[in-house]
Amino acid sequence: MRHGERHRTHRTGWLRAAVLGANDGIVSTASLVLGVAAASAGTQGILLAGVAGLVSGAMSMAAGEYVSVSSQADTERADLSRESAELTDSPQQELAELAAIYEKRGLDKKLASEVANQLTLHDALAAHGRDELGISDTLAAQPVQAALASAGTFAVGAALPLLMVMLLPARLMMWGVAGSSLFFLALLGFLAARTGGVPTMASAFRVTFWGALAMALTAGVGALFGVAA
Template structure:
């Protein structure tokens, strides 16, 4: 009786979202917090609505460029390290194949395979894709988690601009009287929604995600507004 082919059980995981999700959430969070904090500080110092809006727009542009450059440099450094490790591992496999086979077998044995089975698995993987096996199981680098500098930079810059545009829209539409309260309250709502959305995309607790982002955003805005009020009083 012929054996049935092994069926593939497809599962959806969220690890492929880690790179862009981290950059997007970080960018949007910084956009809301830094822009709202900036305009609240300027408002607390006594500036009028037009000056507050100009300061916010300048903060949006500067912040988006800073996020893109910082994320690109940071992630590119990670990519350079990964590439260097790949090249080093490639040379070791070419020059010391037996030692690399033993190293790979030791990894599988440490994970629970019997020594004999671990050697067999290592041998077959070395024949199939030696570098891929070592990169994945020895170095812990995979295509899903590898660094993508341009993707991270674009995600950070665009999400920062989108986040910063929210408090700016409030400034442009809200009445001059009570502007500070409007910006603060709506920014906290935006942060809560962002935290919940990020938590949902990552499969985490919505309440915890929303609370974490909102708390630190509120603290940043309060401190900046306090400094602005103090500076305005001194000047």
């Protein structure tokens, strides 16, 4: 019989990085544009600041994701290495530990022991990594994937406010960038929720609210310094 369920857990690694990158790209670049525009800068100055923010932000996101996820991967490898040594030094103790895990999950003692034996014969390290340490191939850290997803979506997100700067006349720029960025953020929240299989309205509202707050604060700072100048 065909398995009809659709699980999305395998997407969490790249989806988290992609949503973070796109959200940061839209929010940081739109905030930068609004802050510089509020300080009475011209269109060329706004575009220059925005492009610089896009390039530096994408590189920063890639480096940050790679470093942080690499740290997670290093920790996972270290834990698996320790577990491998323990399996070599104390195989019976590790077998009993695995059986106890299954017993706590609801299996009776005899069945838990049999399951632990069978999984140990098949791949002891994989069994302990998955059931004792919570490490699996599906959720394992992938630094390069996270870095590329985050940098790529940041660049796409950052390009959207800059496109509005190029298309809109100066008198409409601030309202146009703010409004379009909020629309893009809501769309991002909706698409991320659909991809992850979660309710869309709450996700769209959450992303839009925090983006609006960031843009409002940055525009306020730009206006304050623009007046002071």
